[in-house]
Amino acid sequence: MPRRIAPGQKLVLASHNPGKLREIEALLRPHGVDVVSAGALGLPEPEETAPDFAGNARIKALAAATASGLPALSDDSGFCVAALGGEPGVFSARWAGPNKDFNAAMAAVNEKLGGTEDRRAWFVAALCLAWPDGHTETFLGRVDGSAIWPPRGGKGFGYDPMFVPSLGQQTFGELDPEVKHAVSHRARAFAQVLASCFGGAAPTFASWPGSSGPPFAARAGIGGPDKPGHDVEAGP
Numbered sequence: 175m176p177r178r179i180a181p182g183q184k185l186v187l188a189s190h191n192p193g194k195l196r197e198i199e200a201l202l203r204p205h206g207v208d209v210v211s212a213g214a215l216g217l218p219e220p221e222e223t224a225p226d227f228a229g230n231a232r233i234k235a236l237a238a239a240t241a242s243g244l245p246a247l248s249d250d251s252g253f254c255v256a257a258l259g260g261e262p263g264v265f266s267a268r269w270a271g272p273n274k275d276f277n278a279a280m281a282a283v284n285e286k287l288g289g290t291e292d293r294r295a296w297f298v299a300a301l302c303l304a305w306p307d308g309h310t311e312t313f314l315g316r317v318d319g320s321a322i323w324p325p326r327g328g329k330g331f332g333y334d335p336m337f338v339p340s341l342g343q344q345t346f347g348e349l350d351p352e353v354k355h356a357v358s359h360r361a362r363a364f365a366q367v368l369a370s371c372f373g374g375a376a377p378t379f380a381s382w383p384g385s386s387g388p389p390f391a392a393r394a395g396i397g398g399p400d401k402p403g404h405d406v407e408a409g410p
Contacts, residue, residue: 176370181206188212188238188248190219193331201364212238227300228312235304248302253333256294280336284323295321297359315362
């Protein structure tokens, strides 16, 4: 049985990324959870040594839950490009360098792509809930699309301005926050968190604005590293 987070319970957001914190706080706001960031508690950022998003999310959530004595929710996500063998992938933040310069990171992606016609790309988000006893619940979401150049829009963060989702016309950097929160990779993972650990409805996703395609379907089943779905690991 999945563990539940009760309304009013305190939850640590195990991220030091301001953009991710804003998105996760917005997603949690309607559910009556008392959230505090790892940064506000003075918790250090653990070294991310796993080869996949799910593993790194577990590292961060377990570190925050152990240090705080509270349940913790972490996010590990990244931008993946087919023609680059899935890069930047788990190293998406590192491509931006110590100054977190994502304009430089996007330029590096475009330079590596060169003249290739294959612009398939996707975002992956792994959300992990961890408890101080070591129990974890991990959820993964993915959204597919294309890498474009030049980047467009200033409403998102990271690689958002160079990503146009399938069936969409605007980049993630052009979408209003409430629209992105409804259809992004992080929203897909979060919908699974709600269904399993907050007693929410089953995941459903709206169509992209301006698209004539069908609504996105929830993806199920772990099946391997970074496959969308839900995984549970019991504590010792």
